[in-house]
Amino acid sequence: MSQYLISHWGWYPPLVYTLMAMLAASLVLLVIAGGSVVFIWMERKVAGRIQDRLGPTRVGGKFGWLQTIADGIKLLSKEDLRPEGADAMLFRIAPYVAFCASYGSFIALPFATGWVGLDINVAVFFVVAVLGLEVFGVILAGYASASKWSLFGAMREAAQVISYEVPLGLCIVIPVMIAGTMDLTKIGNLQSGWFTNWYLFHDPFTFITFFVYYTCALASVNRAPFDLAEAESELVAGFHTEYSGLRWSFFFMAEYGSMFLVSALGSILFLGGWNGPVPVAAWIFGEHASQLSGFAFVLANVLGLMAFILKAVLGVTVMMWIRWTLPRLRIDQVITTCWKYCTPIAAVMFVGVISWQLMGLPNGGDVLPHHEQGSRRLPGSLRERPFETGDALPSANSVGFESEHGEQERGQVDG
């Protein structure tokens, strides 16, 4: 699109890129803000159903669709309190730091082939690194609040998140290693075809890795049973004890944003991302599935986007389910879980996947016969030839997407 504006309309290129960047940013913002609104509503409904009650039923019709909006208005109109003795500047910026970290990591998250804020080739690394910055917001909030409970919450969060980055990183490295790339778009496209191509079913080790990843992801986004930083029965409300109104809601947007992000990341890394369990698009488009353009490309991507959102939302729903079921762990138990269980298991899985690859054992993709040519090429799987399933490290040129559309799609959200 940027190329089009520059070449056909003769717009000044920097202006075009700025505009595109702003468009991308606002779309991502829409995703995270809209996502939070939906997730908060969903959390209420899920909690309600789990607890044998109805959840919101009045605001905005039968299902309480507008409950979150009503809450948002309430939060907007609330007084922005700042405790006496708080570090004014840090107290004010802390929610934004947390929010920006969550928001920033969305930039590199692809929603379907080419539908990504910024298509960078180290997207995995970028997402994890930027998401990790969220902890700074929490520490700042805890420190600047001049409240002992907040400080406890912040210290807990710091200890916990830093610990869980290690097993989380190890788990993330495994699919990256199988795919041989850190580009999330490519990782997603490598899992096209039947669901057995998903890295979850790649081999027994990746199967376990996914659950370790999910556990660590829960801990790194501070969800129950690892929600120690805001443990309300111990620390009142933890790091956001002193926050009110909009600033408080920023922490929540960040939390729900991160929840979605880690679920989405998990679904790209292990659950095939935007590829459905069966190669539907390959049946529809047959041989041309890999060279879609124009309307067919958009249609295929919309299907993929729906599959992707569904998987990510499913991950978030399970997080909610866990939250409303399990008691909370104690801080020492959380750290123990990390260093005594998650990290060693993840390390063993790492070695296991390496051995599996080196020994050339059959992986999940070999289970189903490749009876159709197109079955390995899905909407969004814009490869020139099917990925050799035995390959540990596919060469870069096996992914044809880059050579065809890559440069044009870069920095662009949608077509």
Add this chain to the structure above:
Amino acid sequence: MSTTEEKSSENKVVEFDVRTDEMLVNMGPQHPSTHGVLRLVLRTDGEVVSEVTPHLGYLHRCAEKIGENLTPRQWIPYTDRMDYLAGMSMNLGWSLCVEKLMNLHVPEKARHLRVIIAEMQRIASHLVGMGAYGLDLGSFSPFLYAFRERERILDLFEEACGARLTYSYLTVGGATADLPTGWLQKCEAFLDQFLPVIDEYHALLTTNSIFIKRCAGIGVMSAEMATSYGCSGPVLRGSGVDLDLRRDGEEWYTNMYDGYAFEVIVEKDGHYPNDHVYPGVPPEAVLGDCWHRFYVRMLEVRQAIDLVRQAIDRYSAATDSYGEPVKLNEKLPKGEAYLETEAPRGQMGFYVVSDGSAIPYRARARSSCFCNLSVTSELCRNTLIADIPAIVGSLDIVMGEIDR
């Protein structure tokens, strides 16, 4: 955080400025997990709590002084507000105490009615104790499930006496009214429905490995310690002391349970009576820890169901009166009486002194929660902050009863 020794001389200013050794934290009275208005002052070093001092009195309403200005029946509503989660048990305790002073024997039917009501109240109270304990440990849903069932008990109570929390139903002489027709069937229907639900609580809490991790071996109280602090109720029995006033109490009280078959819920050789239907004691649990206190309550709920069923049969068979209450300004005989009853939270004692008029000269209450709470500072020493709600929650205190 204890880097005091490492600090060199040039850091002294910093040390003076930022104390890294210990911190005093106020937990409560507006803290979400202190069950009302308990205030705990914690001396913490990081997450480790070295000292806990409970502060009371935020809910003091001079209930006992009021009792010296009202006739016993007029004071009944004030007893409701002591242990507001077990108002019926408070009514019962005070009524029995005054009846003891008056040497007033209630009719047979009233006796069984009281057993029904008191044991239903025990179920309701333990449901809150159990649910709130889940809440203390960060598990929300069991609380809602417990309230769902408690709601049905409150509905039953509402039908019997018109109130849902402060009943003033059991009173001196019997009860203010007989149970309405059809009440017993509804009660039995509730029990039938409720019994299988208990398994859900065991699945969600008792056997949950996180739950066990959080409360097994935490806040271990020896039998000697429990006895010497005057603990009672599930807190005492959770430490393995075989004492239940329904069996071991004064005759005036145990007469109420005459002919009822029940076993005191206390651990013997690693087993509880009737625990075969429920998950057994996990290997991590130590006698006297939070898990055992919780488990005793859960089993008492089961036992209360049996007692209510027995009482319903006897109540239906009894032909005499439900026990008309005495006159509001009935003259009390000169003298004094003290009686302890087994309320859901422990031994609730009432003391009445009369100078012969209708208004007691002295009315006093002995709170079970007060004694149960007194162990907090000992149990919470050198635990983690997260253990404080676990320990205080397992004591299942109600501040209304402590402060009165």
